[in-house]
Amino acid sequence: MPTRPLIALVLLLFVSPLVHADEPTQPLNLLIVQTDEHNFRTLGCYRNVMPDEQAFIWGKRAFVETPHIDSIAARGALATSYYATSPVCTPSRASFFSGRYPQNTGSPANDMPLNNDVVTFGKVLQARGYATGYAGKWHLDGSGKPQWQPSRTFGFADNRFMFNRGHWKKFAIVDGQPQVAARNAQDKPTYNLDNADAESFSTDWLTTRAIEFIEQHRDEPFCYHLSLPDPHGPNTVRPPYDEMYRDLPIRPPLTYGNTELPRPGWIGGTRRGDVRFNAALMAKYFGMVRCIDDNVGRLLKKLDDLGLRERTAVVFTADHGDLCFEHGRLNKGNPYEGSARIPMIVYVPGRTPAGLxxxxxxGTVDFAPTILSLLDAPAPAGTQGRDASALWTGDAAADWHDITFLRNAGPKPQWVAAVSDRFKLVVSVSDEPWLFDLQTDPDELINQHGRASLETVEQQLAQELLAYGKANQDPHVAEEKINADLKRLAGE
Structure with a gap:
């Protein structure tokens, strides 16, 4: 007859697993780091999947090492053709959080507030029991600047450290309230560095707020969005990052100062209006990126220290790009790759194959339904973006619809675009259509419009744009010249 210890062992081996099998599994946490105006080529994981002439456009030795961001891609997946649905802050963010196209969010242009009826992925997760929070730039509540803690939270319950607008460099907590710590003689907030250090510099300070939230909610599912205002200008950063890349041999991109080929009317202005190349400005941009990467390292270490790495989905992305002197331009607002293409790196434990x-x-419009699906949560009514979760798990069917749509910011139509992983069709009010072959012409110098061998490609993209405009009520597609050009290309 078995002894009591032996009976206990049998019960432990055969009964205990059945009990645990019936216990609910805690949902995965979600941590998002979103930067502002970030050129994807500054990340090592993107350079690794590009030919050298595209990876090192500022020179073979002019690059930033980003080991911590790269480690997320190594564990998970990155997308090489991810675009800001409208490459300006407010409309791109509106699509990112809502899964709707910008014209249907209330925020098709900068400083236009998000409609009250918008349901963000944060709101969905909050309703499912997540602790939710947000720190950093929001830019979806109108013109307030900085406007801490907007009254409409859109599902991000702890938004004490959310501010609406601005690219501030130094923060502090005074009498329990956050404030911009760099002030002028009239006690108004400024963008000055004002001797910001590792405790007060914007990237560090906001990351610390994220770490505090993670520590507080370590034992429950959480969703936290860290929105860093860098590397958007002004191109200033605290020591030692301000001098870290000063001596790099940084040269203009190959597309800078090109006067031999025609260029699109939709870029605006003339070559006389091109910005003057400034290597020192790029060195500070690189410094901002390195500071961001080091703070991503702080976040990942905190997840490891708390045993949360395998319970937390991590996303690194940006709202839009920065041309960084490509085509003689800085910043964003047009459909060139440097402006519209963004980093999107996603690691979901147990879902994303390593190195995918x-x-x-x-596009950013696809983010909300996709991340919710990866977390086994439903997309809200009114979602217009696609659930691309099958791509991120490596299970996508061969017939995936490989086209996304872009539009200029603002209520006045200027251009619309349809983009696949190879081709980009841009139709505007100011020029003939432009068709780029991103495989043979990654610098986007040559207009392939009208080439007989690409007639079918151009026709398909035009048909797709017309169908998108009708299905999603985009007045830009309905604009007289744009619509006429699209119908002609589509064969209607």
């Missing part, structure tokens, strides 16, 4: 590279074209 996704080539299909996607």
């Amino acid at each position: 590279v996704i080539e299909e074209a996607l």
Whole structure:
């Protein structure tokens, strides 16, 4: 007859697993780091999947090492053709959080507030029991600047450290309230560095707020969005990052100062209006990126220290790009790759295969339904973006619809675009259509419009744009010249 210890062992081996099998599994946490105006080529994981002439456009030795961001891609997946649905802060963010196209969010242009009826992915997760929070730039509540803690939270319950607008460099907590710590003689907030250090510099300070939230909610599912205002200008950063890349041999991109080929009317201005190349400005931009990467390292270490790495989905992305002197321009607002293409790196424990590279074209409008699906949560009513979760798990069917749509910011139509992983069609009010072959012409110098061998490609993209405009009520597609050009290209 078995002894009591032996009976206990049998019960432990055969009964205990059945009990645990019936216990609910805690949902995965979600941590998002979103930067502002970030050129994807500054990340090592993107350079690794590009030919050298595209990876090192500022020179073979002019690059930033980003080991911590790269480690997220190594564990998870990155997308090589991810686009800001409208490459300006407010409309791109509106699509990112809502899964709707900008014209249907209330925020098709900068400083236009998000409609009250918008349901963000944060709101969905909050309703499912997540602790939710947000720190950093929001830019979806109108013109307030900095406007801490907007009254409409859109599902981000702890938004004490959310501010609406601005690219401030130094923060502090005074009498329990956050404030911009760099002030002028009239006690108004400024963008000055004002001797910001590792405690007060914006990237560090906001990351610390994220770490505090994670520590507080370590035992429950959480969703936290860290929105860093860098590397958007002004191109200033605290020591030692301000001098870290000063001596790099940084040269203009190959597309800078090109006067031999015609260029699109939709870029605006003339070559006389091109910005003057400034290597020192790029060195500070690199410094901002390195500071961001080091703070991503702080976040990942905190997840490891708390045993949360395998319970937390991590996303690194940006709202839009920065041309960084490509085509003689800085910043964003047009459909060139440097402006509209963004980093999108996603690690979901147990879902994303390590090192996966996704080539299909996607947009910020697709983010909300996709991340919710990866977390086994439903997309809200009114979602217009696609659930691309099958791409991120490596299970996508071969017939995935490989086209995303872009539009200029603002109520006045200027251009619309349809993009696949290879081709980009831009139709505007100011020029003939432009068709780029991103495989043979990654610098986007040559207009392939009208080439007989690409007639079918151009026709398909035009048909797709017309169908998108009708399905999603985009007045830009309905604009007289744009619509006429699209119908002609589509064969209607």
